[in-house]
């Protein structure tokens with residue numbers, strides 16, 4: 473398929489007339505053709521009107537038909553072949569292997585949501601049958617199912633140009649829930665976005681879904697994006713990016729006459745806690761695996777391990793030596809965009825110049841102006857408490873080790889941290905009593921607690937939580953990865969004393985969809 477620089481509004485390809493976006497080759501800085509025309513007011517209006525008119529039809533699509541639609545998107549993405557991979561590598565600077573595995577994840581997520589839709593448990597059916605004999609008053613008949621919220625605006629992520637962008641997790645979970653989607657592309661990968669959008673558009677057509685089920689908009693500034701979030705027909709937002717961007721969209725959504733939920737995945741330093749027995753037994757080895765995790769994908773993961781906490785000891789020095797040895801072999805890596813590289817280098821330079829921080833190790837020096845060098849710093853617990861600027865995420869391959877006087881001081885530091893996507897503990901059997909004291913604080917602060925690992929590498933499954941208290945996300949009650957992500961775009965509706973022929977199929981007495989349902993509080997298998 474050819475990239476034409478066009479938005480996809482329903483089934484039309486539209487060349488935007490409101491300014492333009494240029495794709496940049498991440499590794500060379502060269503402009504890549506063609507230009508992408510930005511959306512004007514009329515394009516936004518058209519996409520929103522189409523999405524709204526599609527909603528009632530799309531949400532009533534049968535579960536098998538919706539599942540087949542998601543599977544068709546997955547197949548169409550695969551059918552894009554090497555063209556998609558090459559364009560994505562050029563626009564993102566990510567390696568060929570990484571982009572291929574990200575495509576696998578994108579396709580896998582769509583197929584997982586297809587199976588979730590087919591099974592139907594997401595409808596959350598509950599039935600409390602009427603009881604005319606109940607004393608002192610008869611009981612009414614109550615039947616509950618979850619319904620989709622309405623059209624969803626999705627902001628593609630810079631760091632996952634496939635798996636968290638146009639046809640990524642937010643889009644897949646919203647479409648699975650029964651919500652039309654309008655994607656505002658990330659300006660760093662417009663060609664990749666157009667290709668992925670063509671795959672979705674074709675699936676809409678081939679599967680006979682209503683035209684407005686999906687649209688893609690380019691925005692040459694921020695006006696259209698903000699008006700998309702403010703549009704009365706948009707009922708939820710999915711976002712991955714900076715704390716500033718996510719928080720701005722949360723405020724916009726809250727100020728609407730009808731406030732709507734924003735599911736923003738933002739910043740996290742993902743603390744790693746090294747316990748004494750684990751350090752005594754394998755400090756260098758942990759240091760080396762940490763260095764590999766820190767530098768994976770140029771450190772541009774929301775789950776990157778940016779903060780190490782441990783009791784000060786010769787064993788901690790051995791961990792730092794292991795990490796330094798790993799980093800010494802770590803090549804500088806191309807970052808996603810010039811702005812992201814600049815932000816990284818500014819933050820690293822500011823940390824290096826900080827009075828309370830020492831540089832401990834660094835990666836191989838960059839060979840080009842588009843690459844960045846990994847960096848490891850060390851500070852004390854006392855300095856970390858006094859200088860809250862050291863708690864902030866550096867997006868890229870940089871981390872800070874905090875030397876704590878004892879486990880009690882380490883626990884106090886954990887209590888001082890913001891909300892996190894992940895927290896990792898490295899422990900051996902002798903550490904179990906110590907780590908048990910930390911678990912309540914780790915649960916309060918993070919969405920996922922890992923043992924003897926690092927948060928990078930997020931499994932897409934049914935028990936995954938990729939979420940956490942603010943500012944790691946805007947709403948710690950949800951996850952943006954895994955099948956539970958569908959819940960973000962649903963709300964419950966209860967039907968009281970409704971005649972059977974008026975009830976939706978999911979709630980009819982004969983259970984024609986063969987759903988698992990909770991009847992009188994007990995699970996009844998379909």
Ligand code: NAP
Pocket residue numbers: 627628629630631656657658659691692693694697698712713714715716717718720721737738739740773774775811812815816867
């Ligand atoms: P970003 O600047 O937050 O942008 C993400 C998307 O939101 C882009 O499409 C952007 O459009 C849009 N946007 C941002 N602020 C907006 C606003 N006030 N109104 C309307 N739209 C807005 O994130 P990024 O470009 O991916 O990277 C910048 C920084 O974000 C990184 O250096 C890093 O610190 C952080 N980041 C964190 C994660 C994570 O997972 N934790 C992931 C990626 C990035 P425009 O670009 O056109 O403004």
